[in-house]
Amino acid sequence: MIQELSYVGFASPAVDEWRTYGPGLLGAMLAPDGPDGSVRLAVDDIDHRISIHPGPEDEFRYAGWGLANETDLHEFVDALVDRGIAPTWADLDLCRERGVAELAWFTDPWGLRHELTWGKAATPYSFRAGRAMRGGFVTGDQGLGHVVFQVPDLVAANRFYADALGFRLSDRIVSDHFDVRFYHVNGRHHSLALAEAPGHVGFNHLMLEYQSMDDLGKAIDLLRAFDVPTMQTLGRHSNDLMTSTYIGTPSGFQIELGYGGLVVDDLSWTARTYAEPSFWGHRFTRTAMTTRPGILRPVG
Ligand SMILES: [Fe+2]
Incomplete structure (x- = not known):
């Protein structure tokens, strides 16, 4: 079963505005840029959960859904295949980019992309809020x-x-x-x-x-x-x-x-x-x- 909304990705021409909007207004932490120059935000000790990729127009790119572990992900993908949804397993480069151990993706009937994953990278006590905050985010x-x-x-x-x-x-x-x-x-x-x-x-x-x-x-x-x-x-x-x-x-x-x-x-x-x-x-x-x-x- 899917256990959590793990991360989201968008594309936008206004990608650089997120460098101030994300930390300064939201209170998120700026994580290192992605390989394509994407701005990434962390809201807890997970490496990053929000990515804005450079692109010619505003676009929803993907939602990443976390499963508990390797066994659950493989069983879930097998069950989807039986239901006629055939996820595509991602290569190592994409897994590295998303910071996950494994990833299989599919699109819904209207073209919205979903990524099924497990093992997202985390570092304990790494989150620092981007502005003065009393607490962090509920995650x-x-x-x-x-x-x-x-x-x-x-x-x-x-x-x-x-x-x-x-x-x-x-x-x-x-x-x-x-x-x-x-x-x-x-x-x-x-x-x-x-x-x-x-x-x-x-x-x-x-x-x-x-x-x-x-x-x-x-x-x-x-x-x-x-x-x-x-x-x-x-x-x-x-x-x-x-x-x-x-x-x-x-x-x-x-x-x-x-x-x-x-x-x-x-x-x-x-x-x-x-x-x-x-x-x-x-x-x-x-x-x-x-x-x-x-x-x-x-x-x-
Ligand atoms: Fe809402």
Whole structure:
């Protein structure tokens, strides 16, 4: 089974802006550049979990999913082959670049790339926050955070991600203008969410969770100095109970900065349906309404 969201990769022409945005605003640590000049960020003692590759346009490149060990990865890949998904084993160069022991990748029916891995490189006590912080990021057995994709067909996407890949449904939020499914692979309420966007596929946001509310507050204070727009005001989600705000990035997608997210117990968890995403707050700003945040492309 997939155990965690391990890492994510994007491409962007604004790659160098991440050298100040990542440490100065988010509080992440700048890791050594990748072989192609990619900017890499660490948020804990794992070598790096966020990569921005140089590229001509903003693009979601890959999500890396961690499995417990070698045996689990090979069994999982074999099971996918039986289901008609045939992952490709990566060569040593790519494994080295990602900092993993082994890697097999595939794309979903709409072209989103996923990498299955084990054995990511780590160095104890190596993380130093990029700015003054009270705590670090919530990672450990909850992985990096969560990613939210937009897909043209939520029912088909659920078949792929839940039935074939084993993502466990946490709950749904369904309203007239909103249809989103949330999935867990560990205690984090969701490591993956899928939102229906008819005719489109894309990446909406990456969520990073702070251990201290003060570090979220400090990020909000720093937005003006870094000239970064708020996309959704501070609010609290109805399902994962996360207190968070959504902000712009140099590369088209958004980052949700959160605090206090719910931890679920899979043995007793029952999926619910909610009508609203938030108890309070999370108002869309004018910037969000005019720029349509996220990296979206039409699909046929
Ligand atoms: Fe989120």
